[in-house]
Amino acid sequence: MGRFAQRSDIFIDEDTLRDEYTPEPDELVEREEEMDEYEEALQPTVNGSQPRHIFVYGETGVGKTVATRMILSELEEDQQHFSGVSIRVVWLNCKDLTSYLAAGHLVNKFREDGQYISTTGYPRGTVHQMLWEHLNELPESHILFVLDEVDSLGTDDELLYQLPRANSNGKVTETKVGIIGISNDFTYRENLSPRVQSSLCEHEIHFAPYDAPQLQAILEPRASKAFANDVLENDVLPLAAAFAGQDTGSARHALNILYKAGSIARRTDASQVTEDHVRKAADLVERGIIEDELRALPAQSHLLLYVLTVLASNDETPARRTRIYEVYETAANRCGTTVKAPRTVHNRLSQLSLKGFLKVNEVNEGINGGKHYDYGLDVDPDIVMDALETDNRLSDLV
Ligand SMILES: Nc1ncnc2c1ncn2[C@@H]1O[C@H](COP(=O)(O)OP(=O)(O)O)[C@@H](O)[C@H]1O
Numbered sequence: 001m002g003r004f005a006q007r008s009d010i011f012i013d014e015d016t017l018r019d020e021y022t023p024e025p026d027e028l029v030e031r032e033e034e035m036d037e038y039e040e041a042l043q044p045t046v047n048g049s050q051p052r053h054i055f056v057y058g059e060t061g062v063g064k065t066v067a068t069r070m071i072l073s074e075l076e077e078d079q080q081h082f083s084g085v086s087i088r089v090v091w092l093n094c095k096d097l098t099s100y101l102a103a104g105h106l107v108n109k110f111r112e113d114g115q116y117i118s119t120t121g122y123p124r125g126t127v128h129q130m131l132w133e134h135l136n137e138l139p140e141s142h143i144l145f146v147l148d149e150v151d152s153l154g155t156d157d158e159l160l161y162q163l164p165r166a167n168s169n170g171k172v173t174e175t176k177v178g179i180i181g182i183s184n185d186f187t188y189r190e191n192l193s194p195r196v197q198s199s200l201c202e203h204e205i206h207f208a209p210y211d212a213p214q215l216q217a218i219l220e221p222r223a224s225k226a227f228a229n230d231v232l233e234n235d236v237l238p239l240a241a242a243f244a245g246q247d248t249g250s251a252r253h254a255l256n257i258l259y260k261a262g263s264i265a266r267r268t269d270a271s272q273v274t275e276d277h278v279r280k281a282a283d284l285v286e287r288g289i290i291e292d293e294l295r296a297l298p299a300q301s302h303l304l305l306y307v308l309t310v311l312a313s314n315d316e317t318p319a320r321r322t323r324i325y326e327v328y329e330t331a332a333n334r335c336g337t338t339v340k341a342p343r344t345v346h347n348r349l350s351q352l353s354l355k356g357f358l359k360v361n362e363v364n365e366g367i368n369g370g371k372h373y374d375y376g377l378d379v380d381p382d383i384v385m386d387a388l389e390t391d392n393r394l395s396d397l398v
C-alpha cells in the first residue's frame, strides 16, 4: 500500500466546509436583519431611481461576502419581473489591488478576451475615461459595482471618489451607477477623506461578530452535508462554535475548526470526530490566525517583536522602554533598516499592545518617582519566530 488511499469514513463532502462553497439560500442563517437592510438599501435601484451607495463593514468571516452574493443573486433573478429596469452586477475583489489597478480591472470587466487592456499601461485619467465609455454603452439601465475587500485599496481614494459621482459629475449619463463597498476593516471608513465618505457611505450596513449559538446554527447545515452520518460526537458542533465565538465571532473560523477536527480524525483513523479533536483543531487554527496577523504587520513592528522575543529568551521581560530601545537600535542597525526615534518606537509598542501582541504594565516608582512602562510578549514566542521568518527584511536577524 502507498501512502495515499481514498478515505471516506469521516467526510462525505468536505468541500461544503470551505470558503468557496456557496450555501443554499436556506442555509444562510442568522442574517435576516442585515438582508432586510440590504433590501431597503437596494429598493431605489429596483424602482428605477438613482441607486444609493452602500457601505458594508464588519470583521472578517461574519458573512459579508456571502450575504451580498445572495441578495444580489435574488435581485438578478427577480428583475425578470421588473419593467423599465435592468440591472447588471459587476463584482471586483480588491485584495492586492491599488485604486489605479482596480480601475483597469473594472474596464476589463466590459471587454472580451483579446481586448483586455494592460492594467498598468495607461495614465489614470485615460483608464477612467475608458470606464465611462463602457458604462455609457451598456444596454442595462443600472449597474451595481461590488468592491469587495475595498479596504485593500488603502489611502489612494481616487477611484472611490470618481465612481460614486460618475452620474452627478456627468461622466456617465446613459446608465445609473451604484456602488457596494465591503470592508473588513472598521477604521477604513473613518480614514477615508470626507469627500469620499459622504458619497460612498450613503447607506451603511454593519455585520456584527456571531455569538456561539449563531455559529452553531451556521455550522449545523454545513456539517450535515460534510460529514458521514453519526461520526460527530454530540458536543463537537457546540464546542467548535464556542471556541470561535469566544475568540473571533467568525463563521470562517468556526468552519475551519470543524474541518481541521475532521481531518485530524481522518488522519488518526478515528471512527468519530471527538471533542478532543476539536480542542486540538482550535489550537491549530488559532495559531494560524495569529501567525497571519503577525505576518501582516509592517517591518518596524516585526523588528520590535523580534526584540521582545530576544529579551524574553534572556529572561529580561517585562522590560522597560529604554531597554527595549537599546536592543532595538542594535537590531535595526544590524539589518540595515532606519532607526526610528524613541517616540515613534514607543507609539509602536503601545499599538502592538492594543492589538494584543504585547502586554504592558504601568509601573509607579514610589512616592516621589514618576512612572514607567514595561512590555512583554503576549503571544507564544515560537509563533512570533515562525511568522518573522517569512519577513526577508529581517533575514539577517532570524
Ligand atoms: N450567516 C451565515 N450562514 C451560513 N454561512 C455563513 C454565514 N455567515 C458566514 N458564513 C460562511 O462563513 C464563511 C465566511 O463568510 P464570508 O461571507 O466569506 O465572510 P466575510 O466576507 O465577512 O469575511 C463562508 O464560508 C460563508 O459561507
Ligand SMILES: [Mg+2]
Residues within 6 Å of the ligand: 064, 065, 066, 148, 149
Ligand atoms: Mg469577504
